[in-house]
Amino acid sequence: MNSEQLRKALRLYLVMGSPNCGGADPYAVLEAAIAGGITMFQFREKGAGALQGAAKLELGARLRRLCAQHAIPFIVNDDEGLALELEADGIHIGQEDAPAAAVRQRLKNMIVGVSAHDLAEARSALAEGADYLGVGPQYATRTKLDAREVQGPAVIQRIRAGGIRLPLVGIGGIDATNACHVIRAGADGVAVVSAIASAHSPREAAAELLRNIK
Numbered sequence: 001m002n003s004e005q006l007r008k009a010l011r012l013y014l015v016m017g018s019p020n021c022g023g024a025d026p027y028a029v030l031e032a033a034i035a036g037g038i039t040m041f042q043f044r045e046k047g048a049g050a051l052q053g054a055a056k057l058e059l060g061a062r063l064r065r066l067c068a069q070h071a072i073p074f075i076v077n078d079d080e081g082l083a084l085e086l087e088a089d090g091i092h093i094g095q096e097d098a099p100a101a102a103v104r105q106r107l108k109n110m111i112v113g114v115s116a117h118d119l120a121e122a123r124s125a126l127a128e129g130a131d132y133l134g135v136g137p138q139y140a141t142r143t144k145l146d147a148r149e150v151q152g153p154a155v156i157q158r159i160r161a162g163g164i165r166l167p168l169v170g171i172g173g174i175d176a177t178n179a180c181h182v183i184r185a186g187a188d189g190v191a192v193v194s195a196i197a198s199a200h201s202p203r204e205a206a207a208e209l210l211r212n213i214k
Helices: 003-009 024-036 054-069 078-086 100-106 119-127 154-161 177-183 202-212
Strands: 011-017 040-043 073-075 092-093 111-118 133-136 168-171 187-193
Touching: 003 024, 011 024, 011 168, 011 202, 024 054, 040 054, 054 073, 054 177, 073 154, 078 092, 092 100, 092 133, 092 177, 100 111, 111 119, 119 154, 119 187, 177 187, 177 202
Parallel strands: 011 040, 011 187, 040 073, 073 092, 092 111, 111 133, 133 168, 168 187
Antiparallel strands: none
């Protein structure tokens, strides 16, 4: 996937695991979100009640097949073994995970996304071979309990002003009311968790988000 294809894929990026679905079937949530127009999916099975072992692998495989059927890039959150086992399209790693350069070396044919919170981290990720950046938290979020201090869209402006042209997605507390500000700051797309996964209608929530970032 080249840089321009990746920019398009990042437009509406759903990040989700079973703990984010409010008791609903994650497969049904993802199916509805795809119908609503999401363009990329990250399997992030973390938090209270997260599946482990074979159950996690089984859910990942079901969601992987669903994404493949709809040509939605499937990314695994910071688990190289799981990414390989599921034949994922890519992996997303945080600042506390393995160095991006080492992951890039081991997973040569996968998309590598890296979380960045400022220009220095963005430059480091670029130097280490990241394919895209996840920048945040844009707004207050309850999804990630160890999230860093809220940055707001201004951090994206600073990263772009610093010369970083990598595909970039904003994440953290984004919903239909504020997504447009993240795009205007210079992001190629928005990554959301609860705005879709916890919505009464994930399909309509995804469609509304897309309408607001056109």
